[in-house]
Amino acid sequence: MSALRVIKPGPLSLLQDAGRTGWQHLGVSPSGPLDWHAAAWANRLLGNAWGTCVLEMALGGLQFEAEGELWLAVSGADLPVSLDGRPVMNWSRFRVRAGQHLQFGYAPSGQRAYLAAAGGFRAPRVLGSVATQAREGLGGLQGRGEALQVGDLLVADSGNFSRGASVPWCYRPDYQAVASLRVMTGGDAAAFAPEQLKAFFTQHWRLEPQSDRMGARLYGEPLQAPQREWSLGVVRGCIQVPPDGQPIILQADHQTMGGYPILGWLHPLDQWRLAQCRPRQSLSFTLVGVGDVQRDLREFYRFFGR
Template identity: 40%
Template sequence: MSGGAREAAPEGAPEAALEVLRAGALTTLQDLGRPGYAHLGVPRSGALDAGAYGLANRLLGNPPDAAVLETTLDGVGLRALSPVTVAVTGAPCAVRVSGRAAAWGAPVRLRAGAELEVGRAESGVRSYVAVRGGFAVPRVLGSRSTDLLSGLGPAVPVAGTVLPVGPAGPDPARGADELRAPGAPTELVLPLRLGPRADWFEPASVAALWRAEFRVSPASNRIGLRTEAGARLVRGRGGELPSEGMVLGAVQVPPDGLPVVFLADHPVTGGYPVVGVVPPGPPLNAAAQAGPGLPVRFVRG
């Protein structure tokens, strides 16, 4: 089940739309996701950095569930096929309109034919491009999010894809949000609530977890933040754990002993033991902006 983003068509183009000129390393459509379908095997999905996603929509006066573009590392290039207003949040980056510098973290008006270039992340990983009215791709199970694990939702945009824009609401109140570019993170600190399978590991190994410094692995993605180079968790009991339900923020430990923090596109079940869970909130949002090599520590949550 997928759909939504349409290939460019000279005739019958929507009244308001943006055309993808450069898709970047990975650009997907995201909203608040589709919670409540885990019993059907459907992950939650949705924007990884919920704070940056929400702010982008507030800057434009959009509904809190409006669909945006989530970019990865090197941004995206778009052409306005009609006059629209956009905003870029998340990872700080250069924003240019038809070659001229434009504001990051503020509404930017585009004339028909104007080209928006969202550049490489200067710190962090993912930027968010919102448009007033939201991207009006069809919903799948109530959401416009692209789920890379299950394949649900809109197809990943490519060069030439035309993204329709919904009706614009009233202009937001001035000063509703003040946004400053965050400094480059030096460490990701994740609060961890132990359980449900912390007893599957040696007590000394669990105690060492609070002192260990891991690093973000380059293999991390929307499914999970993988770690490397830290103290490996040692199993205290053998055998296999039957598959059981997984939640956002679950910290699963595969056979190599290095924790994996489940993010928005995580599977709904898993067979490796979960040593603990990182609760939703700003620290888990920050995991979306943690690039390869960034130090990671777990603290008692």
């Protein structure tokens, strides 16, 4: 058996796969990785299929001991990685032997990193998915929606590669860059006063520390939203404007129904960039057309073989 024993679990380390699709009509969130770009690269480095189970590591601070030989890959936030005290390059594939200690420090840039293993980490499927959803108590290593704990065992295949590999520099995002994110207007956008839509796109917003896997909360000059008397289904990237005028961008663990007016939707590729933004970071938004978003997503999914 090849496995990693958890010595230090970090502040929030969650198993995530392609997500729990097909259950939103019953109020069950899809979950899945907050940064699909980084998660997809970790799996690609190991030849894993799209959506294979990975470990999402928030902020860092993890330590493992290998029980058996494994091939692993790491991507995402700029966590210092070391194997028996020797540095390991991020965005790379590498081998770990039995008895070695794998350690992750804390990220100076980015918020979430992804650890993949050959064949994916094994865990029971709940409603068709391993994805961890703490609020609903679904998924994860024991199937109860729990984050990793000290002593947990992450089991995977050993893998068979002749050498390591890494992601070319041109494909690695700069998480320290100023975040300008693209938005498709829609939903209730036509009911917003023109000056309110302009205010959303012209001002700089601050990402609030209260943001989590359910929603990214913004702070700025409040918007005046139109009144709405009914609720409707919502998806990831939906930009809601509650009565206080401070927008909320729904994330992977979002609720499935919402009654706040909807200004539009964040470009999916930028949803993943948002997941790497630090609390109190300044954000701005620009318009993008649906056709451009569809083209970008086709290229992304074609590249990663979805």
